[in-house]
Amino acid sequence: MKNKTDTDMSSAEKQPLRSGAQCVVDGLIKAGCEVLFGYPGGAVLDIFNCLYEAPFNFVLSRHEQGAVHMADGYARATGKPGCCLVTSGPGATNTVTGLATAYMDGVPLVCITGQVALDMIGNDAFQEADVIGITRPVTKHNFLVRSADDLPGIIAKAFYIATTGKPGPVVIDIPKNVQKQMTAALTPETVTMRSYRPDVPINEAEIAQFAELINNASRPLLYVGGGAISGNAAEALAQLAHKANIPVTTTLMALGVFPETDPLSLHMLGMHGSVAANYAVDHCDLLIAAGARFDDRVTGKISAFANKATIVHIDIDRSSISKSVRSDLGVHGYVKPVLEAVLPLVKPAEHTEWLEKVNRWKERFPFTYPKNDDALMPQFVIEQIDAVSEGKAVVVTDVGQNQMWAAQFFRYTRPRNFITSGGLGTMGFGLPAAIGAQFGRRGAPVVCVTGDGGVQMNFQELVVAVEHQIPVVVVILNNGFLGMVRQWQELFYDRRYSGVVLSQKGRAPNEQVAETSGYLPDFIKMAEAHGACARRVFKEEEVGPALREALASGKTWVIECIVAPEANVFPMIPPGAHVAEIINRTV
């Protein structure tokens, strides 16, 4: 640098020009990105060029949807924001399902999409799509970057928005010319926005009222949702529950936030929740909803839901309070500080009579299933995952019956150990999300519980696990049906199995295909073709050893369990019905 003059030096120091693409990579580093999932294309070539030297890992998915689900699984397993990068047009539109999945469940993601050059926008250019318009309803926020000068600030804002308040996905759409543009703008140290202030001060009057309601209740119940996990409220929740002896039921999204082995746990509530939890909701005189949003799969018939109870609703999303079920007291705030604030005002209580009643329901109506000598029961497989992993597995599910059995028959004791697409119910989520979860939790046993339907939606991502030596164990519960839809057709549509038969036999008249010798595809061959270890099991005694071998191997495994084809998920409260109409054919 001897040849440079003093003025050159100082101006270079004052204005270290960076390209927009470099700003993206620097912004990701600053945000603590450990792994970036994505797929390249013409409109993000400049960013990929800068990525070449990036200090974090890049993981190439085989479809953009897979990349977003991986980032999502990573975020749910770690609590850190997931990051992904895709190209314009089809690359970006392929992320929509993944974004909507993350949006419904409040998962922090930052998704960077390439865009055609600014002067081409609106011209129907090659690989152009109105990504801002398309993703607006499925993201917490999105940005179209018009100048590289804005880029460092926007990236910092995107992570701030994604991770604060109710977390959610944020899209940053970056035109190709902006990636090339040079700028002196620096990544800001802190972000403040006049139009977004996620921190809510504790309202002492509300807390006092909340405490009084708890102290006066004789049949209180905690109904805990995903907000307690994203808000790291597990400890505060346990303290409150134990101090006042309040039984706890969680939503699907919150499984594990309160140990299900605790005597106060009533397990999951809702359509496929435990009888005890749903009876408790029906009988309680105080329902404390903590970071839950009264989803229709929880409430059933809204007018009859918890109709003997005073309802307190704690939520960081003000628009969630009284959205579907009117609350008597809304407490706007993060679950953890609210519970911590109310705790000293709550008097210790026994609630003996109430707990006895609740425990009688628990004993009388446990999650159970009929034994079948001829076929492997899917519920047994889940119990074996719990047993073999000694309750330590991070269970990532797909959607449908496999998801509900995974929720019912594994006893979750830690937050972030049950990962599932709850709100959107996205089939195909399980496998890529499990891979993402394992990237975030390297040492943990990660088991993907999926079905023969859902696993086929993103099977191509298995190769990502194999090549990165991600020891995910994929358990396919193969019943030859799209099981949950079949169950509804069995129960509510007179067993007319339309569009749900995956095997080649027994299809509806208009779906007939030439019958082949067996089930297609052959998942074992498929898994092996992707480089994974694989085994097919038929009998109870084969399940434990297969799981033990797979979990100990440190390799990517697929275990295909041929299970009873028409096993159902019970208990079940029919959609829009009251708990009194519960169907519970478990013997």
Place this chain on the structure above:
Amino acid sequence: MKHIINCLVENQPGVLARIVGLISGRGYNIETLNVGPTEDPTVSKMTIVVPGDSHVIEQVTHQLSKQIDVIEVVNMTNRRHLDRELILVRVATESHNARAEIVDLAALFRGHVVSVQEDSVTIQMVGNQETVADFLCLMKPYSIVDISRTGVIAVGREAPGASAAKG
């Protein structure tokens, strides 16, 4: 009941689409919508008239507040306020008498005749929602040929700083 909601938003491209998309996506109706700059060039004000019961309006205001580009949401209907709408209404004048009657009625509502044709007269009239509705009701028998409305705008009548912050 109709509610007048004032919304201060970041003056950025795409914000209008965001607000309109939110309202239609959640199944609410917009009766009128007016957007304009404020004294601060980085802030725009939207005035949205939404019909609905108090539960719907509560949801609308919370959902609007949740938008990242929204700085402040105020339901003007719940507070002392002034609201006005300007209308241009062209009314058929089939007879000399009809024209005279229309001009008389307009004068009673402090409307002005802004254009006269052989077979019609155009009135400019400004008023709050109720006055505008009353005037249009009186014009109906004369067969309205065309009508353009600006949509309602509203300002608060309380001391500055009394408005509710975004929450």
